[in-house]
Amino acid sequence: MMRRVLSLLGVAALLFVMCPRGASAQTTPASGQLTLVRQTAFVGPNGTFTAEVSTGDLPATTKLDLIIYNSITTRSRLNRTIAGEQLGSALFSTTATALSPNQSTTTLSLPINEQWPAREGGTVLTQSGIYPVLIEATAPNGSRLASIVTHLLRLPSETTPTTPISLAATVVIDAPLEVSPDGSPRLSDTQLARAGEQFRILGGSFATPLTLAATPFVVQALTDAGDSSVRPENQIRQTLSRPFVSIDSGSLMAGGRGSVIETEYAAGDSVLSAAFAAAPDRRTQVLDPSVTPAAIDRLAALGTRSVVLQSSQLRSAVINDESSVLTNRFVIEGENGTSFSAMANDDTASSRFVLTKDPVLGAHHALAEIMMLHQEQPGANRGAALTIPAGTDTAAFKEFLAGLSTTTGAASGSIGSAVIQPVTLDDLFARTAVATASQKPIVRDWTSNEPTGLGVYGNQLEQAQWNLLGLQAMLPEGGELIAPIERTVLASAEATLDSSDRAAILANADSQLQALSSAISLPTSQKVTLTSSSGKIPLVITNALPVEALVRITVSSPKLEFPEGTSYEITLSPSSTTRTDISVTTRASGAFPLDV
Structure with missing residues (x-):
C-alpha cells in the first residue's frame, strides 16, 4: 500500500511535489483539442519556423491558420500571451492549411527573412525577439474550434554582438515509492519504465551540458532490473550527490535524527558512484523547501558550498526585482551563519513543464521564459x-533537450547568434556575477517549510539503526549481505510515506536482519554430563553465512562455575561449524543444564 501526502507548500514545492514525482504531467486532450507535437525551438534571421500539431478528432473539413504577432518584451506580457491573452497586433497570417488526410498531425510552416522581400508564404522580421504565434483550427463557416499559443524565438543575426545567458538545466529523475504487501519498498513497473525512458532521453543529449539530480533508489531499481540506460557514455553532465530517497531534511533535524541525513547521502553516493562510474558532486545542491537553516548547515559538513533554491523561497526579493534575482548569484546563510553561494531557480519556467495540458507546448514556453530573461x-x-x-x-523533456541542442537556430535552416548557452551548475556558478550592495555580496533572506513531528517513527528508526550497528559489528565483512537491509531502513525515510508505511518498511528490514542472524545457530538443547568436579564443555556453533562472523556468547548455569569467565568472543569461519571448549567446575558430578 502506498499513501502519498502532499504538503501545503504552494509554489515552493514546485519541483518536488507540484505533480506526483515521476508521474506524467500530461493529461488526455479534450475532444477536438489541438496539441503541439514539435516545433522549431530557435529560428535564425532567415530561417523557417515549423510547428507540427496533433489534430485529434477535429473534422476533416477543419482549416488551420498560423498568425504571428508583434514581439513582446516583458515576462508579465509573456505570461499573458501564454494564457492566450493580450496577443497584440497581428503581423502576418499564413494561408489556411487543410488537415493532412488520414493523419493525426499536420505541419505548418512560416519562412521568415531579415530583410525584404519575403519568401513565398512568409514574412519579414527585422528584429530578434519573442513573437507570439496563434495556431487556430476553424470550421468552414469561420468559427473557432480550437487554438494554441506558442512563440517564435527569433535569434539575432550572426553579426550582432550577443552575450548569451548561461542556462544550467537540472534534470530531476525521481519517483514515489510503493510499499509491497511484505513491507519492502519498490517502484511500480510503470515508474521503472518511465525512469528508464528518462535516462535514455538524457543519453540522447550527450553533447549538451546538463546537471543530473537522480534519486539513488530509482537508479538502484533500474540497475537491479538490468536496465543499462543509467550508465552515461561521454556525456557532458554534472551528477549531484543525492540522499538515497527523497527526505524531509528539516523534520529529521528537528526530530533529533540529523545523522540520518549523512547516512542517506553516503548510501546515495555509493549507488551513484557504482552506476555512473564516477563519484557524484557534493559541492553543489538543488534544495527542496524542506531544507531548513539547520539542515543546510548539515549539508555544509558534507561539503556543500553552492546551492540552488526555489525562487519562491526568496519571495520579497523576487517581488522587488525578479529578473535580477534570477540572473545573479547571491549569498544565503545557515543557522550557524555558514555562508553559501546561491542561485534562485526560475520557478515560473519550471512550472511550464507541468502546469499545462500540452506538455510539449509547455517545454517551448519554458524556452521562451529563458529567452525573455536574456x-x-x-x-x-x-x-x-x-x-x-x-x-x-x-x-x-525530449523536446526541451532538443531545443537546447540547437540554440544557434541551425534546425531552422539559418544560423543566428545564440541567446542561451547550456552549462552545468558548476559552470553557472563560475560564470555568473554576484549581486552586490555597497560593494559587498548581497545576503538574501530565505524561507523553508516548517518541520513536522516524526511521531513514533523517530524511535522506530533509532531502534532499526542500533540493530544495523549490531549486525555490522557481527559481520565486519558482510557489506553485501547487510546493504539490502540498510537500504530498506533508509527507504523508510522517504518524505511521501505515512507512519504505517514507514513502520511496514522497518518491519521488513527487521525480518531481513533476523533471517541473517538465524544463520548462526547452536544446538537446540544443551545438557552437560561431568564425571569429575572440573572439565571442559564442547560448544558447537554453526555459521551458515558465506562470510566470517564475530559473536559473543554468554553462558550460565545454576550448578556450574566458569573459572575463565562467562563471556567469550569467538570468530566463526564462513559456512562452517566452530567448536569452543568452555572450562567449568562443580562440586558434584552428573548432568547439568547450560544456558547459552
Whole structure:
C-alpha cells in the first residue's frame, strides 16, 4: 500500500511535489483539442519556423491558420500571451492549411527573412525577439474550434554582438515509492519504465551540458532490473550527490535524527558512484523547501558550498526585482551563519513543464521564459538555473533537450547568434556575477517549510539503526549481505510515506536482519554430563553465512562455575561449524543444564 501526502507548500514545492514525482504531467486532450507535437525551438534571421500539431478528432473539413504577432518584451506580457491573452497586433497570417488526410498531425510552416522581400508564404522580421504565434483550427463557416499559443524565438543575426545567458538545466529523475504487501519498498513497473525512458532521453543529449539530480533508489531499481540506460557514455553532465530517497531534511533535524541525513547521502553516493562510474558532486545542491537553516548547515559538513533554491523561497526579493534575482548569484546563510553561494531557480519556467495540458507546448514556453530573461537582463555574466521537474512528460523533456541542442537556430535552416548557452551548475556558478550592495555580496533572506513531528517513527528508526550497528559489528565483512537491509531502513525515510508505511518498511528490514542472524545457530538443547568436579564443555556453533562472523556468547548455569569467565568472543569461519571448549567446575558430578 502506498499513501502519498502532499504538503501545503504552494509554489515552493514546485519541483518536488507540484505533480506526483515521476508521474506524467500530461493529461488526455479534450475532444477536438489541438496539441503541439514539435516545433522549431530557435529560428535564425532567415530561417523557417515549423510547428507540427496533433489534430485529434477535429473534422476533416477543419482549416488551420498560423498568425504571428508583434514581439513582446516583458515576462508579465509573456505570461499573458501564454494564457492566450493580450496577443497584440497581428503581423502576418499564413494561408489556411487543410488537415493532412488520414493523419493525426499536420505541419505548418512560416519562412521568415531579415530583410525584404519575403519568401513565398512568409514574412519579414527585422528584429530578434519573442513573437507570439496563434495556431487556430476553424470550421468552414469561420468559427473557432480550437487554438494554441506558442512563440517564435527569433535569434539575432550572426553579426550582432550577443552575450548569451548561461542556462544550467537540472534534470530531476525521481519517483514515489510503493510499499509491497511484505513491507519492502519498490517502484511500480510503470515508474521503472518511465525512469528508464528518462535516462535514455538524457543519453540522447550527450553533447549538451546538463546537471543530473537522480534519486539513488530509482537508479538502484533500474540497475537491479538490468536496465543499462543509467550508465552515461561521454556525456557532458554534472551528477549531484543525492540522499538515497527523497527526505524531509528539516523534520529529521528537528526530530533529533540529523545523522540520518549523512547516512542517506553516503548510501546515495555509493549507488551513484557504482552506476555512473564516477563519484557524484557534493559541492553543489538543488534544495527542496524542506531544507531548513539547520539542515543546510548539515549539508555544509558534507561539503556543500553552492546551492540552488526555489525562487519562491526568496519571495520579497523576487517581488522587488525578479529578473535580477534570477540572473545573479547571491549569498544565503545557515543557522550557524555558514555562508553559501546561491542561485534562485526560475520557478515560473519550471512550472511550464507541468502546469499545462500540452506538455510539449509547455517545454517551448519554458524556452521562451529563458529567452525573455536574456532580453530583460542583457549583458555579460548573467545566468539562470532551471530545474526540470521529475513529473515532466517524457515527450516534453525530449523536446526541451532538443531545443537546447540547437540554440544557434541551425534546425531552422539559418544560423543566428545564440541567446542561451547550456552549462552545468558548476559552470553557472563560475560564470555568473554576484549581486552586490555597497560593494559587498548581497545576503538574501530565505524561507523553508516548517518541520513536522516524526511521531513514533523517530524511535522506530533509532531502534532499526542500533540493530544495523549490531549486525555490522557481527559481520565486519558482510557489506553485501547487510546493504539490502540498510537500504530498506533508509527507504523508510522517504518524505511521501505515512507512519504505517514507514513502520511496514522497518518491519521488513527487521525480518531481513533476523533471517541473517538465524544463520548462526547452536544446538537446540544443551545438557552437560561431568564425571569429575572440573572439565571442559564442547560448544558447537554453526555459521551458515558465506562470510566470517564475530559473536559473543554468554553462558550460565545454576550448578556450574566458569573459572575463565562467562563471556567469550569467538570468530566463526564462513559456512562452517566452530567448536569452543568452555572450562567449568562443580562440586558434584552428573548432568547439568547450560544456558547459552
